[in-house]
Amino acid sequence: MSERLDVLILDDEPIVGKRLKPALAKIGCEVEIFVNSNEALDRINEKEFDIVVTDIRMENIDGLQVLEHVVKKSGRTKVIMLTGYAMMAVAREAMEKGAFDFIAKPFKPDDLRKIIAKAAKALGSPIDFNASDAGND
Amino acid sequence: MENGKQKELRTLEGHYDRIESIEVARKALLDRKRMSMRFLMYLCFSLVFLIALGTAVILIITNSRVEKKLRFLEITNDLTVEISQARRFEKNFFLYGTNLNDALENIYHAKNILDQNRSELKKILGKDEHERIISSIISNINHYEILIDRLIKTEPSQMVSPKFHSTKKEIEAELRKYGREMIAFAQDLMKKERESLRRILSLSRNLHIYSLIFLLIFLMFVAYLFGSRLLSHINRFTTYAQRIASGNFTPITPTRRYRDEFTDLALAINQMTQELEEHEATIVQSHKMRAVGTLTAGVAHELNNPLNNITITAHMLLEDYDTMNKDEHIDMINDVINETDRSKKIISNLLDFARESSSQVESLGLEKLLRDTVDLASNQLKLSGIKISFQTTGNLPRIHGDGQQLQQVFLNLILNAVDASSKGKKIQILLVPADEPNYVAVKVIDTGKGIPEHIIGSIFDPFFTTKGKGKGTGLGLSVSQGIVGKHGGRISVSSREGAGAIFTVILPITTIPDKIMHQQVLL
Amino acid sequence: MSIIIIASDSYKTGREISEKVAEAAGYACMDRELLKSVSEKYNAPEGKLIRALEKPPSFMGLTSKLRNLYLAYIQEVTLSRLLEDNVVCHGLAAHLYILGVSHALKVRILSDPERLISEMTAQENVARKKAINLIKKRKALRKRWSIACFNMDENEPSGYDLVISLSQIEPDEAVKTVVDTVGYRKFKPMTYSIKCLKDKELAGRVRAVLMKNFSDVKVQANGSTVIVETRALKRDKQKKTEAIKKLAGEIKDVGIVEVHVFKDIFRQAVESDR
Structure with a gap:
């Protein structure tokens, strides 16, 4: 087990954060959850996260804007996009803007954990993904 | 379930009401005396024929009267000739002492003429006139004859008697008096008859002219009658056609007292x-x-x-x-x-x-209806990344109408606005009192690409579409216009290319629900 | 990292460019050689597979039933290979059934018209004018074929990410353009796009199995759920549904099978006449 990953989850659906926080904590992530993109951006300005997970379709500032902001602020941070409105054009746009990965809702917690593990590997601090698998059995 | 059944019942009721209203209109249309255009046409032609017939009859009568006058003139002429002849013999007798028997013969002929034509003359002159004129002529002739007779009898015996000359002179004077009177009477008769003939002829001429003028006026009247009736029918049906085209399906009800081919x-x-x-x-x-x-x-x-x-x-x-x-x-x-x-x-x-669900009319709060519609479209709006806002002045009176159909209209306008707008734009919906009193207005405002000026006139036409093949039917606005028209409202549009468009739907406020309900049934 | 799908108005041109692109990008190249394994796997003659890929159904040629079956076979094998990534795919109609996969770059290569004409004159041994007419005809034929088989017009440029006409652009320049383009981040595979492709691959496998038994099935997959649409008469509905569920349920990775049966109005009309 390496050092903990700082993860920010932003989704205007409160349940997403509420349920993903314990799910990601199991694989060694320190998770902060937000439902409002403005507050999330403020926090991102304060602190450099390892991973930002954001919904795309949100009031005021959408996920793509958050993505641009994060990429501009810290090239190191991996941004994972979630959306219920998955379409090829949005997916390509997100990737072009520097997203690390893109996942369509609905997804299983394990799907996201796999992506987080991939991101951790890319960040140079691999995590023990099997920790969650143990709980899954 | 219960609700659904009720709905179905009400719908059926509406359907029957509709059929009934058409049936009522049908009865009203048929429940009139029939006066077909064909009948009217026959009537007019018959009238023209009667007028011509009347003129002809009058002319024939006049003709026969002229004939009679001519005949009378002939008789009087004969009479005058005979009397003149008699007088000529009489003159010769006094001048040259020639025979008087010839004069007597002429007088006899004259009397004969009068006798023979007595009945005819009576007819021509009328009884009273005949009595007066003919009797005076006859008495003149008789006197004349008696005098001639006396001359003939006295002459051979009293030629030499001194009294002869004086008697002869006496008789001569008397003879001349009666002869003159005879001629004068006959000529007077002729003059009178000529005058009357002239009158009849001029009457006949005038009759020709007047009947022609009358026929002309009559034919003009007939032409006007038919023309205006046909035209008014055609105009009426043109307005019906326009009314139907605008979506008002009220049955045609009688406007005239009689029914005709246009009723069919x-x-x-x-x-x-x-x-x-x-x-x-x-x-x-x-x-x-x-x-x-x-x-x-x-x-x-x-x-x-x-x-x-x-x-x-x-x-x-x-x-x-x-x-x-x-x-x-x-x-x-x-x-x-x-x-x-x-x-x-x-x-x-x-x-x-x-x-x-088929149309049912109810009291509607437009505010709720519009909020529901915005809700319905909200997913589509999120998908397109377009924001929507709904504002109202509040406290607007309710309207009456078919909620589902009106929702379809507003949804269609919103979806059109979504199509016209690009990501990040905003659609505004306003519910306000209309400029016209007793109307409310719903405005759907977008800031999208707008409508080019050259097509703005045709956007409500059926099958007009700016969307690609297979994307739009071109019926949306046309259907919407039909629905709004049925509710007694209108859709209008104003747009500037590149600056967006404003679609305004105005709908009447109804204070008496029964009235619009009734209207709806007729629609 | 990505998939490049190349389609061309001439098989020869498309193949040339595909090979060059594969070489330049360091990708594998997939072409009609794949038909051999299709033929072996499904016991279908290779000639007929090629015909299914080229000609619209006609009285003389394949029936549409058979053609659709062959296309389903080709689709299945192609999709399973495309899962491997880093592939240039040509000549297998992939541009018509790989839709909405963000890491697949679709390229249309239009041959130099002069070359096309000279090829045609040589091939058919006809005059230039005739050759131009034949090319026109072939284009119309391809349109008919693509609409009949996939309900899409393959001549329509909006179906591609990149359309390159070789009338002015040299083949090497075209290759460079394609390789540069595929390097954009937007063509990188991601969880979502890989899932899209996997769904298609699973649907392809289920389709290939079902089409052997039922000609009129449409198959979609989402994760392990497979949705099958078909037509049947009312009385056959249950039997058909059960048969499809059983057949599809035995396929690897298939979880839930949903069958939507539509009324077969045509057959109903035919039978009600009897």
Whole structure:
């Protein structure tokens, strides 16, 4: 087990954060959850996260804007996009803007954990993904 | 279920009302005395013929009168000739002492003429006149004859007697007096007859002229009558056609006292509008299904959010079931239940709208209707990344109408605005009192690409579309206009290319529900 | 990292460019050689597979039923290979059934018209004018074929990410353009796009199995859920549904099978006449 990953989850659906926080904590992530993109951006300005997970379709500032902001602020941070409105054009746009990965809702917690593990590997601090698998059995 | 049945009943009722109103119109149309154009035409031609006949009869009568006058003139002429001849012999006798028997013979002839034509003369002159004139002529002739007779008898015996000359002179004077009177009478008669003949001839001439003028006027009147009647019919049916084209399917009701061939046309049109309306209902429904199809994409995506919540929660519950306490379990299960409800709501909105229901008129609060419509379109708006705002001055009176159909109109306008707008733009919906009193206005304002000036006049035409092949039917606005027209309202548009468009729907406020209900039945 | 799908108005041109692109990008190249394994796997003659890829159904040629079956076979094998990534795919109609996969770059290569004409004159041994006519005809034929088989017009440029006409652009320049383009971040595979492709691959496998038994099935997959649409008469509905569920349920990775049966109005109309 390496050092903990700082993860920010932003989704205007409160349940997403509420349920993903314990799910990601199991694989060694320190998770902060937000439902409002403005507050999330403020926090991102304060602190450099390892991973930002954001919904795309949100009031005021959408996920793509958050993505641009994060990429501009810290090239190191991996941004994972979630959306219920998955379409090829949005997916390509997100990737072009520097997203690390893109996942369509609905997804299983394990799907996201796999992506987080991939991101951790890319960040140079691999995590023990099997920790969650143990709980899954 | 109960509600559905009631709805169905009411719909059926509406349908029967509609058929009944057409039946009522049919009865009213037929329940009039028939005065067909063909009958009128026959009537007029018969009248013209009668006038011509009358003129002809009068002319024939005049002709026979002229003939009679001529005959009388002939008689009087003969009479005058005979009397003149007699007088000539009489003159010769006094001058040269020639025979007087010839004069007597002429007198005899004259009397004969009068005798022979007595009845005729009586007819021509009339009884009283005949008595007066003829008797005076006859008495003159008789006197004359007696005098001639006396001359003939006295002459041979008293030629030498001195009294002879004086007697002869006496007789001569008397003879001349009677002869002159005779001639004068005959000539007077002739003059009178000529005068009367001249009058008759001029009457006949005038009759010709007057009958021609009368015929001309009469024919002009007939032409005007038919022309104006035909024209008024055609104008009437033109307005009917325009009315039907604008979506008002009120049956044609009688406007005149009599029925004619155009009544049959009106009946056929009433029948046609009934069928048109049935077809229109199909078009409205199929257009609604297209809107539903468009909305489905938005709904499918919107469903992903609750589905995701359920998926994550269920998986986490499964994963951590043993390590969590009962409260946490209940919290998670409640989340699943709530999210399921949310999914149901997302779908049921659309399903409610999609359900086929025939028109029913009710009191409607436009504010709620518009909010529901915005809700219905909200997924589509999210999908397109377009914001929508709804503002109202509030406290607007209710209107009466078919909520579903009006919702279809507003939804169509919103979806059109979405199509015209690009991502990040805003659509504004305003519910305000209209400029006209007793109307409310709903404005759908977008800041999209706008409508080019050269097509703005035709956007309400059926099958007009700016969308690509297979994307639009070109019926949306046309159907919307039909629906709004049925509610007694209007749709108008103002747009500047590149600056967006404003669609305004105005609808009448109705204070007396019964009135519009009744109108709706007639529609 | 990505997939490059190349389609061309001439098989020869398309193949040339595909090979060059594969070489330049360091990708594998997939072409009609794949038909050999299709033929072996499904016991279908290779000639007929090629015909299914080229000609619309006609009286003389394949029936549409058979053609659709062959296309389903080709689709299945192609999709399973495309999962491997880093592939240039040509000549297998992939541009018509790989839709909405963000890491697949679709390229249309239009041959130099002069070359096309000279090829045609040599091949058919006809005059220039005739050759131009034949090319026109072939284009119309391809349109008919693509619409009949996939309900899409393959001549429509909006179906591609990149359309390159070789009338002015040299083949090497075209290759460079394609390789540069595929390097954009937007063509990188991601969880979502890989899932899209996997769904298609699973649907392809289920389709290939079902089409052997039922000609009129449409198959979609989402994760392990497979949705099958078909037509049946009311009385056959249950039997058909059960048969499809059983057949599809035995396929690897298939979880839930959903069958949507539509009323077969045509057959109903035919039978009600009897």
